[in-house]
Amino acid sequence: MEKKGPKTRSEVEDKLLEKVGEAIATVKKAKHVDQVICALHSLAVLLFPLDASLLSGAIDEQCREQIISSEAPSAAERREWWQAFYGGAAFSTFARFLLIDLASNWLACFPLSARKHVYDVFFVHGLATEVVQTLVPCLQKSGGDDLDVKAIHSNTERLLILCLLENNGVLQVAREFGGSCQSEDYINENLKPAVSRVAQIVASIPDKAQLRAPTSLSSHLFFKQVTVQLLSLAEGRNTNLLDGAFLKSDMNGTLLFVGETFSRICRRGSVDVLLSEIIPQILGHVRSLLSSNIEPLVSDVFESNPESQFWLNVIQAMSDSYAVERMSEQLLHQLASERVSDVEAYWILWLLFHRVSQYQISVRSMFSDKFLLWKVFPVCCLRWILQFAILERPPYGNSLAKGHNTRNFLDTLQHLVAVWSKKEFVQSAPVEQQTYVSAAVGLSLEKMSKEELDETKDVMHSILKGVSCRLESPNHLVRKMASSVALVFSKVIDPKNPLYLDDSCTGDTLDWEFGLSTPEKVTSGTSNCIQQGIDNPEASTTSVLEKDLTRKASDGISSNGKSKNRKSYEPKLVDPDEIIDPVTLNYESGSDDNENDDASESSDVSSESSLQPYDLSDDDTDLKRKFSQLVDVVAALRKSDDADGVENALNVAEKLVRASPDELKHVASDLVRTLVQVRCSDLAVEGEEDSAEDKRQRALVALLVTCPLESLETLNKLLYSPSIDVSQRIMILDVMTEAAQELAHTKIIKPKQAKALISTTSETQAWFLPSDIGPAGAGPWKEISESKSLLNWTNRYERELPSKPGQIKRGKTRQRSLKSADWQEAQIEWSHNKFPVYAAAFMLPAMQGFDKKRQGVDLLDRDFLVLGKLIYMLGVCMKCAAMHPEASVLAAPFLDMLRSREICHHKEAYVRKAALFAASCVLLSLHPSYVATSLVEGNVEISSGLEWVRTWALHVAESDSDRECYTMAMACVQLHAEMALQASRALESAESTSMAKKNIGLPSSLSKGTIIIPHSNVMKY
């Protein structure tokens, strides 16, 4: 048989080639379609069992006879012919002819049945591997002279669908590879390239298909079909195909093909399609096994199950590690979204990756390193990963001893913690990443025991380091991570004595997602916080706010408790029904005056009615000391031992300051100092610190607003003084920020102050006139004389009101252009922004010496929070002074400060964010005409500063690791562009006016030189 086979085969091949040549020749000579069909049939009948009668209806008499008369070879012969045809060169030659020449010339004329039986048959019943390799290249056939390319392509597509999709061609290919391996001792070196070549061809079909190709060839549907076909191998009836190979623990061709195809699909970005097919199947498999076994499953059950074989080996068959990674990632994500249970997920991971991770280090490290440290998965996935790759035991709790794999666990944990504790990680990793790694640390700590902790050297140290460097963070979320990890860690050390660093995490189960990705939970607070953090570098204030909320909630609880306490003893005092038992009274009061007592007792009864108690309710509102003088307030605030006094003083301070009494100027400095130094937390009842703090801050804001210069002098002195701590510094900056904003939007009615600034006439007004609160610029009140009635009880007054601001600006300007001074004045009055006057006082002292390291003051490094706040405050100040000349003056030194390397490249994202915010504020606050003039006049500070803002923002947008920084930098760039546009417009208009009035003598540089607008790279001549 061995000898005979090849010999006869070559003979048969020769004969076949002859036949093929004949057929081709016939077709080429053919004048009628029937002749073509006959020719094809003559060849087909040798290879396939054809029923001639099926064809007969469609063709004419002569041919029909020819077809019917043609004799069919025996089955064995036919098989031989078939082998030879597809094994040798005959098929490829003939197929090319069929696909190109025939398709473009004759196929359109074929009757349907003929096409099916004498044309398609060559492909549908052919050797699938060969068919695929022949068909696919034709998809991209470029047209020759007389070829109908369109027809060729559409025919090829049709055949592909027919073979691969409708007739399970892909599955057949897989089987053929398996078969070739089984039948002969095939050489692997040959098989592997062949397999990968075919897989490559199959996977490339959707890409090669034409635009107009049927939708089933689109990558989504096609890969789906392919996957379904290949996955049918996993089902029981197909497993016999795979058996032999696994015993040798070697890849057989089928699996190799499956693996290769899967890798290609993954590579081509259709991993989701692949997994949407895989997951239901493997999940069904795992579930059926889980449900059929009552006791906890052990791996043997899976190993021995025939259906598991496919899954156990399929990943190993995927040689492309990138594809494996993509697939694993997607698998985890999809399992998470399917809400698979922990046990199911564990076994799915185990089935797929257990074997391969034993052999391949890369897969192991993918799980234990990449997936833990570099990727971000939902927390449930994290749990599965830990369970599968690190703990290496199913999540049944106590059922299995930890055994041999603790080493692995501890090593991984150590590695994790080492990364987690690095300050650079806290500073530079994106929030999601930090959350994820924190969760990984936390979850692994939950699995840890005290003994294990003792075994490791660095874990404790690293955790303490990580916690401490997180607790300093301005980001609430980061602090929360620290406190959660600390809590878990403390439970490891002593389960009975958990350490709560934060009021909010009191539950037994910790939210390791930190409210980031659970939409069901009410985490509006956090999400708000994140949202606002994006808009605004003041993330910490919002988080403070949030903390307030939580604290207030807990307040509620504690005060409930308190009131309960109070109630518990109040009845003693209040309850009129309470009766002292006369017996005990008698007993107590001694024995010898019994009669006396009884007598008075009885007399009491008669007079009892007269002793009805009054309403005994009592409150202590009147006990609070009232302050009416600021001096008293200062004195009370200084008495730190009298908590009530300080509290009362705080209560009234704001009101008194707002009243702006005459002595305010003299007291302001003292008051500011004492207010800053008051220790709110010491004096307030627990839980009410915030309200005291709030009052203090509002009082300070009021001071700054009503009496800016004096207060600022003191505040600025205090800001860098060593006698106050970080929280006080931050408070000072907060207060200054708020005050600046309030000054900028002064709509608040502060009659005296407002008048003092705007006009002085009001003081001279008679008392009986209505108050002149109202829009600025209103005329004085005049009495309306009503002469008609003699009895005039009501006095009526009227006054002129200015028109609305918008109206003033438009239309009247031309008319008033002559008396411009007057108009100017009106405009000043109209502007309520009182801040610019004080802008320098606010900003310059604070900008001085921020970079000096002094005792207790180290803004650039340790107290970066203060630095961030400071920059933010300065930014707000700039914004408040926007469009005023003061802003232009202050912009240059401020930009200079931002430019310093320590700020714009600060390690902490918080500072960078603040700097970006401030830079944006500067861009917003500069008047376009000022920018234009500074360009014209060659004001280097401003022009280079603005250009620096642009380059720096671009740089941040490109390279910063923090997402918020990135978005803010983008916004900054955008603002810069807008400002540049405005400035160039201003420049144009200036140019045009300069043309008109050359004689006025504008800076000569404008007419002569070239100006480069730094931000738009437009040259102006």
Added chain:
Amino acid sequence: MSSQQRRPPDPVAVLRGHRASVMDLSFHPYQPLLFTGSSDGELRIWDTIQHRTVSSAGVHNAAHGIASVACTAKRVISQGRDGTVKCWDIEDGGLSRVPSVTIKTNSYHFCKLSLVKRPQSCSTRMDGVRFRDGDERGVKGTTDEENTQDEGSKYVAVAGEQTSEVEIWDLNTAERFARLPQSCTGGSSGMCMAIQAFSPSESQGFLNVLVGYEDGSMLWWDIRNPGVPITTVKFHSEPVLSLCVDGSCNGGISGAADEKVVLYSLDPSMGTCMIKKEIVLERPGISSTSIRPDGKIFATAGWDHRVRVYNYRKGNALAILKYHHATCNAVSYSADCKLMASGSEDTTVALWELYPPQT
């Protein structure tokens, strides 16, 4: 329960005129007069019907002021913080220009003096129950009735030059009569803060003195045995600031700097002082207490600006009177039980009519 909703009454009258904190007040035994002393040394006499000042005099150094005022039928005794106790005769339309007696006690602190309180049963017009002192140490209670005759209150008990001592002075001769404790053992209980002298019928008219000390303890002395107190009790944890014995001398109340008012019974024959009831206050500090002569109710003057009224027998609260807006220093009932007066640091004296006695 509807009575629960009654608002506590306002004062029937407010006497204004003092220019400094009103330290103490005392009703005249039967005339409608009220004597008040303030911390600037001014003694005022008020007509409690017309609510007007009858007269006013600076009787003590303005810098030191008056610590206490007590009144008998014909005399007013004022204690200044200048180390003197002065007796003034009540004349028509005022006081004598000069004090009839001046005692230099050389004690400069704020413990209020106390006249001797006699059981009501004895004090009702029963003249001439005399207790002669057997020896020089025995104290004659009084030869005359307090209410009717001035000689009745012959003795006054004040905190002594040694702050832990109590001294008893004869008001007529301005001589020191006794010291308690007799041997200067050094006050382990601290300064004496409140004194109530009384003469229970069981002790045959001999003087008894109840003294409250700084550490919250109370000692009960019998003048016949000045070496050792009859009993020592400690009801309070803070200095005892006020003591008052009821009309029958069988019980009393004490107020202190802590949050308690204690009702106790006194049994002279057994020499026991037993706690009857402890009233817990919301806010600490009772500077003065007064039991109405009929023993039905009592009032406390609190640091928390409140005057509180309690049922003396049951100890339950009856009213919380909010009028003063500063610490209340003194509270006192008139002898006819109709009026109550409260004096406060806010320089006012308020007159109240609560629970009029049923006759």
